[in-house]
Amino acid sequence: MRKPALLGVIFVAIVLAVIVYSTLNLAKFKVEVCMQYNGATNCRAASGSTRQDTLRAAVTNACATIASGVTESQQCERSEPVNVRWIKGD
Secondary structure, eight states, X not given: OOHHHHHHHHHHHHHHXXXXXXXXXXXXXXXXXXXXXXXXXXXXXXXXXXHHHHHHHHHXXXXXXXXXXXXXXXXXXXXXXXXXXXXXXX
């Protein structure tokens, strides 16, 4: 195998290893959140590196299917969760 091709293969392997390693280590927190909006309830889980970002992601995911449009989504996301269950990191 020629030197440039070998260097390319090594570079790609290193990049993939870094991606896999960082993906496995970022999820320090995991939470399941249930949101209620306009009479509908939806529960979603999210993982993240900080407690606040993880909770925000779960709330956004839960509101995404029960609210339509930007205004309703923002109203849903500003409301209090019906249930919060920390699966990891609590």
